[in-house]
Amino acid sequence: xxxxxxxxxxxxxxxxxxxxxxxxxxxxxxxxxxxxxxxxxxxxxxxxxxxxxxxxxxxxxxxxxxxxxxxxxxxxxxxxxxxxxxxxxxxxxxxxxxxxxxxxxxxxxxxxxxxxxxxxxxxxxxxxxxxxxxxxxxxxxxxxxxxxxxxxxxxxxxxxxxxxxxxxxxxxxxxxxxxxxxxxxxxxxxxxxxxxxxxxxxxxxxxxxxxxxxxxxxxxxxxxxxxxxxxxxxxxxxxxxxxxxxxxxxxxxxxxxxxxxxxxxxxxxxxxxxxxxxxxxxxxxxxxxxxxxxxxxxxxxxxxxxxxxxxxxxxxxxxxxxxxxxxxxxxxxxxxxxxxxxxxxxxxxxxxxxxxxxxxxxxxxxxxxxxxxxxxxxxxxxxxxxxxxxxxxxxxxxxxxxxxxxxxxx
Ligand SMILES: *Cc1c(COP(=O)(O)O)cnc(C)c1O
Numbered sequence: 001x002x003x004x005x006x007x008x009x010x011x012x013x014x015x016x017x018x019x020x021x022x023x024x025x026x027x028x029x030x031x032x033x034x035x036x037x038x039x040x041x042x043x044x045x046x047x048x049x050x051x052x053x054x055x056x057x058x059x060x061x062x063x064x065x066x067x068x069x070x071x072x073x074x075x076x077x078x079x080x081x082x083x084x085x086x087x088x089x090x091x092x093x094x095x096x097x098x099x100x101x102x103x104x105x106x107x108x109x110x111x112x113x114x115x116x117x118x119x120x121x122x123x124x125x126x127x128x129x130x131x132x133x134x135x136x137x138x139x140x141x142x143x144x145x146x147x148x149x150x151x152x153x154x155x156x157x158x159x160x161x162x163x164x165x166x167x168x169x170x171x172x173x174x175x176x177x178x179x180x181x182x183x184x185x186x187x188x189x190x191x192x193x194x195x196x197x198x199x200x201x202x203x204x205x206x207x208x209x210x211x212x213x214x215x216x217x218x219x220x221x222x223x224x225x226x227x228x229x230x231x232x233x234x235x236x237x238x239x240x241x242x243x244x245x246x247x248x249x250x251x252x253x254x255x256x257x258x259x260x261x262x263x264x265x266x267x268x269x270x271x272x273x274x275x276x277x278x279x280x281x282x283x284x285x286x287x288x289x290x291x292x293x294x295x296x297x298x299x300x301x302x303x304x305x306x307x308x309x310x311x312x313x314x315x316x317x318x319x320x321x322x323x324x325x326x327x328x329x330x331x332x333x334x335x336x337x338x339x340x341x342x343x344x345x346x347x348x349x350x351x352x353x354x355x356x357x358x359x360x361x362x363x364x365x366x367x368x369x370x371x372x373x374x375x376x377x378x379x380x381x382x383x384x385x386x387x388x389x390x391x392x393x394x395x396x397x398x399x400x401x402x403x404x405x406x407x408x409x410x
Pocket of ligand 1: 203
C-alpha cells in the first residue's frame, strides 16, 4: 500500500505542476513586496531588541508596525503580542469603532463563531455589541459565493457605521471571497457614504493572492499572527491595519484614551515576528500546495472537496466531505499522529464552549493552536466535513497524506 499511496500522490503532484508554478509566482511577488519593505525601513538587528515597562519609543514595536503598513499599503497598523488572537483583534476593532445607536452589517452572512458571541448573536455574555446598544444585521451571500451589493445597500440606513466582510469561509460551506471581488462592493459603499467603515476579517487570507483587501479601499484589515503572517514562527499576536483615524480610535481602546499606540512593551525578542513576516509568503505557498494536493487526491477518489482545484483560492482552508462520522474522526487522528508535536495524543470529539455540536481537533503544532501549521477540525454533524489548513512544509503534508491513504482509505 505504501507504494500505491506514493503513486497516487506522485500522480496528483504531476497534475498540479502548473498550479504550483502559479503559487510560486504569487509567493515570489509577495516575498519581494516584503523584502522591499524591509529595505525601505532599514531593518537591522536593533529592531529585535526587547523592551519592558511602558515601552515608550520601543523601536522594535514601532518599526514592525510601519513595516506592516508598507506591506499592506495602509496608513497605520497595530501589530502586537498583546493582541491574544484573531478574535481579540476583531473585537478591539468593533468596540473601538462602534458607539451606542450605531448599526453594523455583515456583508458575508453569519460571521465566524467566536464573533457571534462578540456581536451578541449567540451566547449570553454581559459584554457584547448588542448589550452596548449597537445593532447588527447580516446580508447573505448570493449563491453562497458573491456579496449581494444591492442587498447590503438596502440594509444601510443613516445609523450604519460599519460593514464587515469575512474573506475566508471559515468553517462553512460557502466560497471564500477574493480581494478583487470586494472591489466593486467597496467602491459602491464609498460612493454612497465615504464615512461608512469597511472592515475585513482577513484571517487565513494573507499572501494567498498578490493583493489584499486594503488595495481595494478596505478601511481596516484584521488577522492573527498564529495564522498566515506569523509563518509558524510568531509565538502569539494579532494585527490591525488601515486608515490612521480608525487605527487611532482602536488604539485608544487597546490601551487607553490618550495613550494609544505609544504604550506596550515586550521583553522577549521581536525577531520571530520579523522573521515570520519574511517567511510568510513561502509558508502560505506551502500550505496552499498541501491544500491543493489533498483536494486533488480526495476528489479523484470521489469525495466532495471545496474548494476544488478549478477555483481561485482566497484562503488556505480546505474542506473534504466524508458523509461518515468515523472517517472524520480517523482523519483528524491521523493528522495528529503525523504531526511533529504530540503525535502520541489521540484527539477525541468534545463539547467545546460556544459550539452546538461536538468538535474534534487535530493540532500537533510548535505554537499552541497555530493553524498555519498542519491542523484539522471537524464538527461532529452532517454532512461530516473535515476542514483542514496549514502545513509549514509540503513534505509534511505529503507525509500526512500518505498516512491517510494507508490507514484511512486502505
Ligand atoms: C481564525 C479565524 C478567526 C478568529 O481567530 P482566533 O485567532 O481563533 O481567535 C476569525 N475569523 C476567521 C475567518 C478565522 O479564520
